[in-house]
Amino acid sequence: MLEKTTRINFLYDFYQALLTEKQRSYMEMYYLEDLSLGEISETYNVSRQAIYDNIRRTEQMLEGYEEKLNLYKKFQERQTLLEKATSLMNSEQYSELKTILDKISDIE
Incomplete structure (x- = not known):
């Protein structure tokens, strides 16, 4: 519920x-x-x-x-990708971070 x-x-x-x-x-x-x-x-x-x-x-x-x-679905996808991006940024994995940021841009 x-x-x-x-x-x-x-x-x-x-x-x-x-x-x-x-x-x-x-x-x-x-x-x-x-x-x-x-x-x-x-x-x-x-x-x-x-x-x-x-x-x-x-x-x-x-x-x-x-x-x-699909506004909610896209919102959820962006949130998941932003969480991954934050994690990658904190661990200084910048090439993977760029890939995630590109995926966020592609959602729209």
Whole structure:
């Protein structure tokens, strides 16, 4: 569950501008503020089921955006390569460092 929550939070960070205000609000309350479905439903005076359905649909939308745009995947690849680059730099392996930096440039 924590892994899913982390992934959804990252996807939300990348794609929130593509969501409606209501979708953003529900996602922020549920994932960022850690409110329950009941608490959110009381705030908006709608059923828990309506909140649940909206959040699930929004999660599917975020996954769909990721399938098409791969912003999170590219972010993860860059992070991995940057960690390797830092390690190589610290151990003064500069030729390998250049290779890693070239790979980072190629991700875009």
